[in-house]
Amino acid sequence: MSALVVESLSVVFGGFRALDDLSLAIDAGEIRGVIGPNGAGKTTLLDVISGITRARSGRVTLGEAIDLTRSSEAEIARAGVRRKFQRPSVFPALSVRENLEIGCGAGCPPAERSRRIVEALTIAGLESQADRLAGLLAHGEKQWLEIAMVLASDPRVILLDEPVAGLSDEETERTVGLIRGLRRPDRAIVVVEHDMAFVEAVADRVTVLHEGRTLYEGAMAGARAAPRVIEVYLGR
Amino acid sequence: MNAVTGSLAATRAAAPMPVQRRYDAGLLGLVAALVGVALILGLAKPETYLVNAIGQLAALAILAVSLDLVWGYLGILSLGHGLFFAIGGYVCAMHLSAHAYAVTGTAPDVMQFMGWASLPFYWTGMTSAPYALVLAIALAVLVAFLFGWASFRSRVNGVYFSIISQALVYVAMLLMFRNDTGFGGNNGMTSFTLLFGFAMGAPGTVLTLTIVTILALAAVLIGCGRLVASGIGRQMLACRDDETRLRTLGYGTTALKLKIWCLSAAIAALAGILYVPQVGIINPRVLAPDLSLEIAVWVAIGGMGRLSGAVIGAVLVNALKFWLTAAMPEAWPFILSGLVLLVVLVLPNGLLDLGRLKPTWLSRGMPR
Numbered sequence: 136m137s138a139l140v141v142e143s144l145s146v147v148f149g150g151f152r153a154l155d156d157l158s159l160a161i162d163a164g165e166i167r168g169v170i171g172p173n174g175a176g177k178t179t180l181l182d183v184i185s186g187i188t189r190a191r192s193g194r195v196t197l198g199e200a201i202d203l204t205r206s207s208e209a210e211i212a213r214a215g216v217r218r219k220f221q222r223p224s225v226f227p228a229l230s231v232r233e234n235l236e237i238g239c240g241a242g243c244p245p246a247e248r249s250r251r252i253v254e255a256l257t258i259a260g261l262e263s264q265a266d267r268l269a270g271l272l273a274h275g276e277k278q279w280l281e282i283a284m285v286l287a288s289d290p291r292v293i294l295l296d297e298p299v300a301g302l303s304d305e306e307t308e309r310t311v312g313l314i315r316g317l318r319r320p321d322r323a324i325v326v327v328e329h330d331m332a333f334v335e336a337v338a339d340r341v342t343v344l345h346e347g348r349t350l351y352e353g354a355m356a357g358a359r360a361a362p363r364v365i366e367v368y369l370g371r
Numbered sequence: 372m373n374a375v376t377g378s379l380a381a382t383r384a385a386a387p388m389p390v391q392r393r394y395d396a397g398l399l400g401l402v403a404a405l406v407g408v409a410l411i412l413g414l415a416k417p418e419t420y421l422v423n424a425i426g427q428l429a430a431l432a433i434l435a436v437s438l439d440l441v442w443g444y445l446g447i448l449s450l451g452h453g454l455f456f457a458i459g460g461y462v463c464a465m466h467l468s469a470h471a472y473a474v475t476g477t478a479p480d481v482m483q484f485m486g487w488a489s490l491p492f493y494w495t496g497m498t499s500a501p502y503a504l505v506l507a508i509a510l511a512v513l514v515a516f517l518f519g520w521a522s523f524r525s526r527v528n529g530v531y532f533s534i535i536s537q538a539l540v541y542v543a544m545l546l547m548f549r550n551d552t553g554f555g556g557n558n559g560m561t562s563f564t565l566l567f568g569f570a571m572g573a574p575g576t577v578l579t580l581t582i583v584t585i586l587a588l589a590a591v592l593i594g595c596g597r598l599v600a601s602g603i604g605r606q607m608l609a610c611r612d613d614e615t616r617l618r619t620l621g622y623g624t625t626a627l628k629l630k631i632w633c634l635s636a637a638i639a640a641l642a643g644i645l646y647v648p649q650v651g652i653i654n655p656r657v658l659a660p661d662l663s664l665e666i667a668v669w670v671a672i673g674g675m676g677r678l679s680g681a682v683i684g685a686v687l688v689n690a691l692k693f694w695l696t697a698a699m700p701e702a703w704p705f706i707l708s709g710l711v712l713l714v715v716l717v718l719p720n721g722l723l724d725l726g727r728l729k730p731t732w733l734s735r736g737m738p739r
């Protein structure tokens with residue numbers, strides 16, 4: 136069953152089409168990798184799904200009925216769609232624990248919240264950092280904290296924009312385990328990344344975007360072999 | 372996998388930084404000091420002009436705290452906070468005039484200038500202090516709500532918001548300069564003779580007013596201190612640093628900003644209410660754009676994002692201003708500009724940086 140359906144989505148900045156009649160369906164229980172060269176529209180796609188950018192046309196449907204193109208960022212988040220940004224976006228003036236507390240969402244009852252914070256701290260491996268200011272964390276720890284913040288709300292759709300950008304090989308490997316651990320039958324996960332090996336390791340299927348359109352959809356092995364994809368990645 | 376986090380934890384644990392530190396540890400000390408000052412004043416009863424000056428400083432400090440709440444903690448720089456201060460001040464002045472009129476029968480300036488036989492209808496009820504108090508706060512909150520709602524809802528932020536807030540206070544000044552509004556026009560309102568039936572300039576009245584203002588400042592600090600340390604306070608800091616991020620975590624930031632903005636306006640109005648009886652005058656110049664800018668300078672100099680910093684900045688700058696405008700008035704704008712440059716270039720976190728600079732000099736290379 137599709138958890139998230141994107142139908143003929145177009146986004147225009149000035150005269151430039153960042154997304155061009157793009158359609159995509161992501162199943163519950165799936166981890167979908169989205170790859171593509173710089174400027175392909177990957178971040179724009181996540182921006183539309185999370186309500187930050189308005190689409191010129193098209194629809195994004197969550198579950199059976201909710202049309203996300205008509206909802207505010209906060210409504211979308213409360214409907215269970217959470218997102219990690221390309222530039223690590225943690226709140227630097229708050230401690231790790233307080234960041235997670237905010238990540239739980241406003242309506243979370245206190246007992247449930249403490250439980251989730253402990254769980255998120257463990258998953259992200261940040262137990263010993265709980266009371267440090269997030270602004271003082273190392274880059275990799277910020278990436279994990281942001282994923283943990285996303286997780287703390289128990290979302291049904293998780294959007295991750297370049298979760299291993301700037302991480303060491305060791306840290307990347309750890310992140311693979313972390314993301315695979317987020318998989319659940321009732322949860323759809325979208326991972327945008329440039330690191331092919333990483334995408335191959337975490338994703339069930341990949342979508343290759345190019346100039347706002349789908350170039351390929353299917354297994355990663357197939358993407359590596361597809362002539363159109365090779366052409367785009369080799370720059371011609 | 373655990374080895375990675377373990378080693379990271381080890382390298383990071385070298386310089387632990389307790390979270391509580393940013394919750395303004397100086398605040399409780401400052402509140403205690405304020406209560407102490409109020410006690411000493413009450414017992415020692417110093418010269419009335421000194422008591423009066425301290426009271427004025429305390430009122431201006433309340434104004435600075437109101438701005439720090441929205442600027443330092445929520446990232447909304449208002450360059451029009453003089454508007455809310457003036458609303459409190461004007462309503463207080465109306466009450467004082469109406470009260471003296473009712474008791475002594477001497478018509479207020481407003482009526483005399485305009486040759487009116489009676490006060491305009493909107494002065495009705497102004498003889499009642501509780502009514503005036505509620506009206507002043509309610510009016511400030513209403514104006515703040517309308518302006519804030521229109522701005523935040525259409526996501527007017529940053530510099531644009533600052534400029535519009537400055538324009539708003541400027542428009543209000545032009546309006547109040549008109550003589551036919553019933554608020555004294557250019558001359559404003561002055562020569563208040565009575566406060567709750569007591570003679571205005573009498574030492575006892577001045578002392579009481581000053582003590583009340585200091586205690587009001589202490590109460591505002593305690594209230595705001597608790598607010599910024601609460602869950603709402605954490606949302607404020609989050610909103611200040613990354614509003615979009617906070618929205619995508621399911622928080623309606625418009626409502627949050629609106630609430631704190633209105634609270635800030637109410638506190639600024641309270642400052643105006645307490646200030647006017649102490650200076651004995653209000654006129655449209657409190658709405659001058661440069662006064663509103665100056666409030667931001669006090670906060671920046673004291674250290675924004677620290678409530679105690681706002682108080683220290685307001686008190687130091689205004690004490691300096693009191694002294695200099697008497698000694699060499701023409702120098703004040705240059706000194707103020709110099710202070711701003713000093714803060715921007717040397718002490719980006721205001722005077723509170725001074726305390727932190729010292730250990731850095733002593734042990735070179737120590738992380739701040």
Ligand SMILES: Nc1ncnc2c1ncn2[C@@H]1O[C@H](COP(=O)(O)OP(=O)(O)OP(=O)(O)O)[C@@H](O)[C@H]1O
Nearest residue numbers: 148149153171172173174175176177178179180221
């Ligand atoms: N707010 C905006 N205004 C104008 N153009 C934009 C805006 N946001 C994105 N673009 C443009 O849209 C195109 C797609 O951008 P997007 O950020 O979605 O790419 P991406 O696939 O995420 O690339 P990268 O891998 O570099 O992150 C780019 O050419 C970008 O310059």
Ligand SMILES: [Mg+2]
Nearest residue numbers: 177178179221
């Ligand atoms: Mg991107």
